[in-house]
Amino acid sequence: MKRYIIYLITVLTLASCSTTRRLPKGEQLYTGVKKIEISTLPDGSAIPEGLESQLKETVDVAPNNYIKMLHWRYPFPLGLWVYNNWPNPEHGFKHWIYNKLAAEPVLVSDVRPEVRTRMLDEMLDNNGYFQGSTQYTLNESPNRRKASINYIINPGPAYTLNNIELLPDSTDLYHLIDSIAARDRYLKVDSRFCTDSLSTARMRIANVLRNKGYYYFRPEYIEYLADSLQQRGSISLRLTVASGTPKAALTKWRVGDVTVHANKPYGGKYFDTIPTPRALLIQQKPSRLRHTLIPECVTLRRDRIFTVRSMENTQSYLARLGIFNAISMDVIPDTLSSEPRLNVDINCTFDTPLEASIEVNASSKSNSYIGPGATFSVTNRNLFGGGEQLNVALTGTYEWQTGHSGGRKSSIFNSYEIGITGSLAFPRLIAPKFIPRSRRVLNWTHITLNADLLNRPHYFKMAQFNLSYSYEWQASRHVFTTLTPFKLTYTKLINTTAVFDSITAANPAIALSFRSQFIPQIAYSYNYSRDFDRNNGLNINWSVQEAGNIFWAIYQACGDKGEKRLFGTPFSQFIKGQFQIVYNRRLSGENRLVSRVAVGAAHAYGNSSQVPYSEQFYVGGANSVRAFTVRSIGPGSYHAPSDQVEGYFDQTGTFKFEANVEYRFPIVGPLHGAIFLDSGNVWLLKNDPQRPGGKLRASSFLKDLALGTGAGLRFDISMLVIRADLGIGLHAPYDTGKRGYYNMTSFGNSLAFHLAIGYPF
Numbered sequence: 001m002k003r004y005i006i007y008l009i010t011v012l013t014l015a016s017c018s019t020t021r022r023l024p025k026g027e028q029l030y031t032g033v034k035k036i037e038i039s040t041l042p043d044g045s046a047i048p049e050g051l052e053s054q055l056k057e058t059v060d061v062a063p064n065n066y067i068k069m070l071h072w073r074y075p076f077p078l079g080l081w082v083y084n085n086w087p088n089p090e091h092g093f094k095h096w097i098y099n100k101l102a103a104e105p106v107l108v109s110d111v112r113p114e115v116r117t118r119m120l121d122e123m124l125d126n127n128g129y130f131q132g133s134t135q136y137t138l139n140e141s142p143n144r145r146k147a148s149i150n151y152i153i154n155p156g157p158a159y160t161l162n163n164i165e166l167l168p169d170s171t172d173l174y175h176l177i178d179s180i181a182a183r184d185r186y187l188k189v190d191s192r193f194c195t196d197s198l199s200t201a202r203m204r205i206a207n208v209l210r211n212k213g214y215y216y217f218r219p220e221y222i223e224y225l226a227d228s229l230q231q232r233g234s235i236s237l238r239l240t241v242a243s244g245t246p247k248a249a250l251t252k253w254r255v256g257d258v259t260v261h262a263n264k265p266y267g268g269k270y271f272d273t274i275p276t277p278r279a280l281l282i283q284q285k286p287s288r289l290r291h292t293l294i295p296e297c298v299t300l301r302r303d304r305i306f307t308v309r310s311m312e313n314t315q316s317y318l319a320r321l322g323i324f325n326a327i328s329m330d331v332i333p334d335t336l337s338s339e340p341r342l343n344v345d346i347n348c349t350f351d352t353p354l355e356a357s358i359e360v361n362a363s364s365k366s367n368s369y370i371g372p373g374a375t376f377s378v379t380n381r382n383l384f385g386g387g388e389q390l391n392v393a394l395t396g397t398y399e400w401q402t403g404h405s406g407g408r409k410s411s412i413f414n415s416y417e418i419g420i421t422g423s424l425a426f427p428r429l430i431a432p433k434f435i436p437r438s439r440r441v442l443n444w445t446h447i448t449l450n451a452d453l454l455n456r457p458h459y460f461k462m463a464q465f466n467l468s469y470s471y472e473w474q475a476s477r478h479v480f481t482t483l484t485p486f487k488l489t490y491t492k493l494i495n496t497t498a499v500f501d502s503i504t505a506a507n508p509a510i511a512l513s514f515r516s517q518f519i520p521q522i523a524y525s526y527n528y529s530r531d532f533d534r535n536n537g538l539n540i541n542w543s544v545q546e547a548g549n550i551f552w553a554i555y556q557a558c559g560d561k562g563e564k565r566l567f568g569t570p571f572s573q574f575i576k577g578q579f580q581i582v583y584n585r586r587l588s589g590e591n592r593l594v595s596r597v598a599v600g601a602a603h604a605y606g607n608s609s610q611v612p613y614s615e616q617f618y619v620g621g622a623n624s625v626r627a628f629t630v631r632s633i634g635p636g637s638y639h640a641p642s643d644q645v646e647g648y649f650d651q652t653g654t655f656k657f658e659a660n661v662e663y664r665f666p667i668v669g670p671l672h673g674a675i676f677l678d679s680g681n682v683w684l685l686k687n688d689p690q691r692p693g694g695k696l697r698a699s700s701f702l703k704d705l706a707l708g709t710g711a712g713l714r715f716d717i718s719m720l721v722i723r724a725d726l727g728i729g730l731h732a733p734y735d736t737g738k739r740g741y742y743n744m745t746s747f748g749n750s751l752a753f754h755l756a757i758g759y760p761f
Contacts, residue, residue, distance in 0.1 A: 079103025131156035256341035373397035419452035548573030627708020627727035637693035639734030653682030
């Protein structure tokens with residue numbers, strides 16, 4: 001074995017080893033495209049950018065040892081060296097090495113540049129450059145058995161449309177086609193002739209016709225006749241309808257009978273037929289279904305013009321109920337009707353009503369802190385037969401420390417948080433009519449009840465209860481909004497330790513943020529999400545919430561001038577806002593660069609001097625600055641003294657800033673990779689003498705930003721993304737005892753591992 005390895009190294013390192021020794025006689029090794037020269041047009045302008053990309057992609061054939069993603073041919077042709085110099089017996093280690101490493105040479109004859117020049121000529125013709133020409137030349141290397149290729153493209157002048165002849169205005173269909181074509185931006189005099197544009201135009205014509213009652217019309221029924229002889233350098237175009245177009249495609253149809261079949265997945269005992277104003281409902285029994293639910297989703301109306309849009313909307317509305325696992329639609333001509341009508345049969349199969357899921361995440365830092373977590377949830381997707389969703393989720397997170405802290409062995413179990421949340425969602429707005437609602441998507445009303453227990457054994461045990469009532473609706477195509485007119489939170493500090501009592505005694509700000517209190521809130525969030533094209537996507541989210549202002553105003557109006565209480569317990573008063581923007585840019589293929597900036601601020605006033613602990617900001621963890629664990633940095637340059645029990649205290653603030661950049665790329669199949677750079681921290685808007693360096697200051701803002709980088713793997717199967725990230729700290733915002741911007745105590749102590757579900761942003 002050792003002899004084989006030495007032999008392999010020798011073969012790969014000897015400069016004299018040939019990469020062309022086994023080439024067939026008369027063949028040349030292809031070393032790539034050296035130059036693609038595209039001449040300017042006669043008027044001095046360049047060809048369209050999209051056409052230029054297509055031309056270059058046509059001749060972009062990868063040579064050996066080439067990384068197409070980086071457009072780089074690396075100088076170590078390992079596969080070629082093995083192919084030319086490594087023996088290939090039928091069996092054994094040498095055969096295994098050969099099969100694993102050898103790469104057959106890419107020959108100039110394989111690339112077939114003469115064929116590619118003809119392809120380029122055809123592309124020029126299809127885009128109106130009929131006088132264009134292309135040619136290629138070979139650039140031979142000194143040993144004459146290697147060659148790269150130059151492509152020279154001369155487009156010539158572009159042919160434009162000088163006359164467009166539409167259909168004779170003899171029928172309603174022809175009149176409609178003419179009116180659609182006259183408005184199409186590609187069918188304009190003086191526009192460049194392009195077969196792709198003409199194909200797009202006829203697709204648009206067909207789509208409009210199918211939404212005007214001509215359900216069976218297809219794009220191929222539109223034909224073009226082009227004449228370039230009438231006037232040199234231009235095209236005369238005639239629009240026609242294909243002679244073999246079937247009669248059904250030329251017929252304008254109306255909606256006939258609409259029948260909806262609601263079937264159980266494993267069969268039922270009998271069928272119940274229920275006539276409704278919009279559809280005939282045939283429901284397989286026994287099953288739970290409010291009789292008006294499905295007809296409310298049907299947008300097809302009898303005797304109206306049949307449109308594909310109404311058909312698609314009906315299917316979309318039924319799917320968004322979330323109670324069916326299969327929906328199909330059949331369109332059948334009504335042969336008994338005296339008028340052209342289409343009957344529609346809709347078949348819906350109920351999904352199983354109960355769904356259980358589990359999500360697991362974990363983080364580990366080399367300073368011995370470990371933090372796994374899990375969420376188990378059960379959902380009933382059709383509780384009352386109207387698509388109501390009841391979800392019950394149990395969440396648990398843990399943090400413990402092993403090893404030694406402050407010279408003493410730490411307890412193995414450090415802290416935990418456990419909570420249960422029940423949510424009842426109605427697929428409609430149970431709200432006054434003045435709240436806007438859209439038919440494009442379902443509007444939701446949510447009632448949520450939550451209980452949470454947070455235990456820090458060396459500090460405190462705290463319970464929190466939430467009750468909220470909220471609305472979710474889509475205000476426009478790209479805007480999703482949530483309004484919470486009522487949310488009441490109660491936090492109760494159950495017990496504390498002597499260590500925690502000493503901390504709060506020395507720092508009243510911390511004491512006030514942890515006190516038992518009610519938090520009555522109103523909140524609103526706005527989300528704008530849009531993919532402008534296949535290369536650019538943008539998501540903007542902002543939210544604002546207030547607490548206690550209405551109660552404070554009522555008490556104030558009643559003459560209560562002191563600290564105001566609700567059921568004998570003080571209530572909090574503050575305002576809080578958050579803003580986040582995420583920009584997604586496709587670089588090439590599946591390679592994307594995703595950037596994120598997030599900022600948040602909270603301010604207490606009136607009945608409160610401090611923002612409650614549960615409403616303060618924190619950074620770190622799987623979805624934040626991944627080189628640090630959750631709540632392990634900030635506020636500002638403050639760092640908990642090392643002599644505190646367990647070495648840290650949860651670090652939160654009233655101002656947050658985060659910035660992330662992540663490069664995502666495919667590896668193989670569903671396995672993807674990422675390289676990221678994260679930065680962020682939290683600060684205090686009010687000065688706290690007990691946490692020096694914690695207040696937000698412009699002079700120290702950049703220095704206070706924690707910075708980390710790292711890499712990760714994502715197993716993406718569309719429905720589920722499992723993510724593992726290894727963060728590497730570059731700069732801690734606090735004093736670590738080391739000088740310079742890179743101030744991590746050691747490389748090992750700068751590592752943090754996170755396992756999570758879904759992308760971080």
